[in-house]
Amino acid sequence: MEMNILRAALVSAALLLAGCDNASTAVPSKETATVLEGKTMGTFWRVSVVDIDKKRADELREKIQTQLNGDDQLLSTWKNDSALMRFNLSSSTAPWPVTEAMADIVTESLRIGQKTQGAMDVTIGPLVNLWGFGPDKQPVSTPTQEQIDAAKAKTGLQHLTVINTAGRQYLQKDLPELYVDLSTVGEGYAADHLARLMGQEGISRYLVSVGGALSSRGMNAEGRPWRVAIQKPTDKENAVQAIVDINGHGISTSGSYRNYYELDGQRISHVIDPQTGRPITHKLVSVTVIAPTALEADAWDTGLMVLGPEKAKEVVREQGLAVYMIMKEGDNFTTWMSPQFKAFLVNGKN
Numbered sequence: 001m002e003m004n005i006l007r008a009a010l011v012s013a014a015l016l017l018a019g020c021d022n023a024s025t026a027v028p029s030k031e032t033a034t035v036l037e038g039k040t041m042g043t044f045w046r047v048s049v050v051d052i053d054k055k056r057a058d059e060l061r062e063k064i065q066t067q068l069n070g071d072d073q074l075l076s077t078w079k080n081d082s083a084l085m086r087f088n089l090s091s092s093t094a095p096w097p098v099t100e101a102m103a104d105i106v107t108e109s110l111r112i113g114q115k116t117q118g119a120m121d122v123t124i125g126p127l128v129n130l131w132g133f134g135p136d137k138q139p140v141s142t143p144t145q146e147q148i149d150a151a152k153a154k155t156g157l158q159h160l161t162v163i164n165t166a167g168r169q170y171l172q173k174d175l176p177e178l179y180v181d182l183s184t185v186g187e188g189y190a191a192d193h194l195a196r197l198m199g200q201e202g203i204s205r206y207l208v209s210v211g212g213a214l215s216s217r218g219m220n221a222e223g224r225p226w227r228v229a230i231q232k233p234t235d236k237e238n239a240v241q242a243i244v245d246i247n248g249h250g251i252s253t254s255g256s257y258r259n260y261y262e263l264d265g266q267r268i269s270h271v272i273d274p275q276t277g278r279p280i281t282h283k284l285v286s287v288t289v290i291a292p293t294a295l296e297a298d299a300w301d302t303g304l305m306v307l308g309p310e311k312a313k314e315v316v317r318e319q320g321l322a323v324y325m326i327m328k329e330g331d332n333f334t335t336w337m338s339p340q341f342k343a344f345l346v347n348g349k350n
Contacts, residue, residue: 034049035048036057038068040072042078045194045210046208046209047060047208050205063197064197068210071186075182077125078135083099083102087171087180091176095172102171103162105189105295106182108296112300116306117315118274119304120306121157122181122185123154123179123180124181125180125181126179127277129151131272151277155274160173187212189298191208191215192293194210199217204217205218207220207226212298213251213297214251215249215251216246216248219247227244227346229243230324232326232333233255242335245344249292250292252288253301254286254287254302255287271306273306283329290322290323290344303315313336321338322344323338
């Protein structure tokens, strides 16, 4: 998904490894693990592994890039020949055959969409494009209410269904114009997919990152759990807000403070509220979620980000999620975390 470079470098409020401009970075160890990196989905990927030689590293780098290229071809909204765009561009309302991976991604997205009261909506593609955060160009003027209403009429989780029958998977839409955008969960899926590749390759000590989503297993080169630093929500410094151990978990951050543009004197955030059809304007600027998988974390952080601080806290408490939120208060920031998240903090740093 050559998913917006903006989202990659910016929205990644987020979680990348050392050296990348994102909100969560791996804390460097005294010993150097082998670090492999490249580009995918309009963002950057990075994999840190322990105890492999150069020949193995070169082979692994090629396998990683090949796999990520395949993920991009599956989920991209920037390539008209991707599996997702073939579904989007079809006006058919009949069951559409898809891979098991695609069905799993959409199923998880729909599940968390329901849990977040529709705030995490993968059918929001028409609104994403209208506001200039998809393949379409940025608008030269603020979209009118009529344009927003027209785009909203083409959205809705209730219009998308996943069908599993006789060992085959299908997507089905009941609106010919339905346009699914999986950019909110693509990085999480790709990070999990890389974690599975590490297991297939017999690698048990790794930290993998795709844009704003990370997953890890085993110990780093120092023999300690992999740690991730959550960056303060500002595009002017790389200061650490908190540090967590994520061994064996996925982590993802969504933020509104970097992926934006100015239009008619207003800052336009990439985070679109499906209910209003407009970019969010509340005080919540960053949401970090730790979950069993990076895909799950990636889906939750988007939905919670849309909901805003108070509604998000209600959902977090109801679902027992490990979540860290940062709110903008004037020129300063305030933070809130769930008890489940606090358990991952290193030395209680906040």
